[in-house]
Amino acid sequence: MEPGGRTARGPAGLRVALAGLTTRGRSFLAAGIAAGVCAYVLGQEDLLRVGLLLAALPLLCAVAVHRTRHRVTSSRRLSPARVPAAAEARVRLRVDNVSRMPTGLLMLQDRVPYVLGPRPRFVLDRIEPGGRREVSYRVRSDLRGRYPLGPLELRLADPFGMCELTRSFAAHDTLTVVPRVEPLPPVRLGGGTQGYGDGRRRSMAVAGEDDVLPRGYRYGDDLRRVHWRSTARHGELMVRREEQPRRSRCTVLLDTRRIAYRGAGPGSAFEWSVSGAASVLTHMLERGFSVRLLTDTGSQEPGEGTASFGGAGAGTAEAAGLLMDTLAVIGHSDGAGLSRARDALRQGGEGLLVAFLGALDEEQARIVARMRHRAGGAVAFVPEDADDADAGGAGGADDPGDPGGGGRVGPPVGGAPAPSAAERVLREAGWTVVRAPRGVAMATVWERAERERVGAAGGGDR
Template identity: 75%
Template structure:
């Protein structure tokens, strides 16, 4: 279980401190103010009546809350607090535990401590704890749980301590400046393994290697570098270029997958964890994780043209050892992604048309005829393309209103089918696993039918491009 880093708040002056005396007096409780008022009143009466004994009583009543406030004000900076998240990144709907630790760094014991941590309302009620008297150099540890059904990045803190004297005359609040961030990422659904069209271009059973030497006359040499094996020197190229040239090593290439998320504000209606847009975000996260687990080089692309992780070749994730970092970066991006102000998909199309992007998986909202045409052109001939279309109008309908009328979603699915896409319409409440299997069946039917038409065999006997692994 991963944990977040502990942030230690150093004892010091709290934020917004203006003056010691004013702060100390502002911390007087009702009991302390009553004692102070009674003492002042007794002192005035003693002065008017000439009663010295009453003056002593009045001074005692007035000085006691002031002394408590002064002592408490001086000792409150000798308490340190820290916070630890376990874990610091959780899926929506899952719980995270927050561990709080309070240390008494002074040589004097503390009184009753009331501990409170500030958390956003969406994470639950504000946690409050009462800590008993803490000995010199002692510490106390408490914990609480937070949970959110809404993805996002939430700030926890600052931690607040309310210190009280033994007589209950004064209570002062100490705020620590340290904050921690809890990242709630979209839910990830495990997807069934299927063999995607185009997989043979780079990974798994069809891992392809770029040969540097396919024959004596087909050599792609490079300049000699310090440390290269001299047995790899290609003497014919060396004689041609006048410098040492070596044969390139075989470079394994990873299959590429681009996951496109439509974030246009006008393409989705409704809000909340059960909305169409949240389904699309969760589906995007699930596909990204699924493809990374299968060894693909992946990237996240939005309708704005922004690409994540944005490093490596053409913005794809790098080597396999960087997959975890790339997954974390893309999940953090999806945790805070929102609706864009754009109205079209042209920027994403400009990014995709630059070359062969391998497999393309897209999550679209409502598409008008123009944007459906743009989406149809995104499909490259050498790679497979899978589209999940969410009819946000149907998703926004109440359950008791009955089935949604047939809209333009089916027409858009037909347009994408004609362009070579494997497109499925996502009804309200559907799971991504079911939609993933449906796309597998539709892709298999198209490929098998095409194979049967070309070879004269009956449909269903051909090998599906989305054939499930056995």
Template identity: 70%
Template sequence: MTTAGTGQAEADRGDKGGIRTALAGLTTRGRSFLAAGVAAAVCSYVLGQSDLLRVGLLLAVLPLVCATVLYRTRYRVAGSRRLSPARLPAGSEARVHLRMDNVSRLPTGLLMLQDRVPYVLGPRPRFVLDRVEAGGRREVSYRVRSDLRGRYPLGPLQLRLTDPFGMCELTRSFSTFDTLTVIPRVEPLAPVRLSGEAKGYGEGRQRSLALAGEDDVIPRGYRYGDDLRRVHWRSTARYGELMVRREEQPQRARCTVLLDTRGIAYQGAGPDSAFEWAVSGAASVLVHMLERGFSVRLLTDTGNAVPGEGGDGFAGANQESADAAGLMMDTLAVIDHSDGAGLSRAYDVLRGGNEGLLVAFLGDLDEEQAAVLGRMRQRSPGAVAFVLDSDSWVREPSDVPGPLDGSGERLRMLREAGWTALGVPRGASVDELWRQADRERRGMAAAGGGEGP
């Protein structure tokens, strides 16, 4: 028998190895028949009963013949797997479609199909396929679900072939497997306007006027649809082709999402832990900002930035938002605690300035790290911090909610440094905190005599 996935997986062909494989595939029934046949043959010799010898030979030969025929029967079976979808949020279900094609000229016997699935995705699926005619196909499907984000391999697919008497069972495995990516939960956020967001046309976009005047204008080549009134005749005569004035340059507003992954900053584990909330919150903000037209990047306490293309590490205007979101979601799907003790590496990345809006999801902070965050604020026109007190996440919730223990002083330090800082209680909604951050920013602007955007 030969099995195939996207490629072809050949069965073992060595005679000695093949015989051992066939004998190893004897089922409990086959081994029982073989043992009974040997016992009958021994009894016939001891008792001198020739009829009992014939019965013993029949019992012993039947499983051997079944194993030989099953091993020598050459089926060519192709298998494929399709995930729908291949990337899904935690807590959602995906359907896995399996397809088996009999590409040989012989019909198959009874086939038992089994796919290898990690334990967190559910039980291992098994299917029984009846006789598949020559050139025929069978399609089956099953569902997988995980509350834990990550990348999970599916496969390889295993096909078990058995004889009609159930004496022997051989297993063949496909060589290919697929990967299911479980990304963090993404919560829709309200379209509020936080400081650092640009004014101008469109959502989250800026207009920077180029240089005015005929002498200082920066021309570019004519494109179909350009207004002919913008043609710059002096440059046209100079370059020998139609040139137009570049009167304005659209510039996308920027947003940096800082995710604190320090292992010492969080306690607890599991889908309801503080760290998982921070990862989900970062994913929600990233998707929200991309949808609003921002150039975004994901930054961790280790100093690593995603997507990281280009000199500034942002997802630029030449990169599709869907591709940027997919890359950052894939990163968040497998992100784990770091061994770092501080946020200095992230601060080094932000020292260049012009980083746009800074949104941080932070764990437990000490005075030193709060001071580092205060210096980060000086590099961004607007900054919002969601601080998780991990102690409150591992304790049992009380009947009367109170202030977060141990985080009040750090929140005060961040607010004095200019952050819009919020404590995150256990089980809080990302959208509600997002709205609250906007209300607090407007209150700070009103108290300071400023005017919110």
């Protein structure tokens, strides 16, 4: 029997059935052959009958399993198909018997990656013709990523356990484990407090009548909006377009350089940065911002160029889903610098810039500092665990206040954090730099960024 409705026939199928003999079946067959040989040597007819019975039983079971013509179908449903790290998802399996004969004992096993837990196994009793059975199990992963589920394996066994055949369904599904998203409090970091803030600019030009972009009249349009000059020019009734507010923009820069972080696993500095980027992107989308994700390699999501911002206009849920899918599989890059990200920002770097950085030397800090030129505000979050990573590049002279050496952004050993040379470069360029200790919540450092920005502004800092 093959799941999906096709039945194996012929000598090849019988050989498969014989190969499916279990340990019990092989033991019975070996015992029967041994008894037959002994009966022949000793001349014992009763022993020969016993040997024939022992040898025939597993062979008859194999033939019976081979000739069983069940047709079963299966389906799998994930709830949900996209789940945050450390959260559970439920997988529901459904098996339908579409043949005219009842099935025997069925054993199901679904293939899942080891990070999701052990392989689930189920035993299904007899399924009547046209009947169905549903089972479910849960999966959970602390590591983000995309994990295949399936194919489902079905094992058919005889009542004596002599023969067991395994068939696999072709269908499989994918579970996407996205970074954990923390709710963030509303703060003002520059670039507008809301997606449609008081200081918004209009997407339509208002310099004069010649700049008006009309459209054709639609039933229900206010006649006071009729643009007579365009009506005379086009020969049909034209009305002025309503002015639409331009959405505030936010770019989230994620430093993925391998040499900028140390450690691995769910509690590493890099995973904290990925989770922080996901939290900021979701928070800004919910507040009406147009957002995009930018990495040190220059890649952008959800698109390329200045039109790469996604927001409610393109579907907030779709934009958030695309960004989360990207962050679910993002990994370390082999790059040594952030110049590609700087070049990408030159093509459209207006609005708020939020950066999640690893360890920086002074040279890379100067590159990051120049990214703010067109940004309405710039905030950099640096996990403290990234300080011991080798940031590479041409580092500056050692800074007496930087115990990490090389002028990198990072905390000193013990005592209050002292600004490093790289941090001072960012602050002098107008950046708000916030260090994130191990285990701190993103909401905490998010509020700290606002306090530091206000403090820097009160102290005459840019």
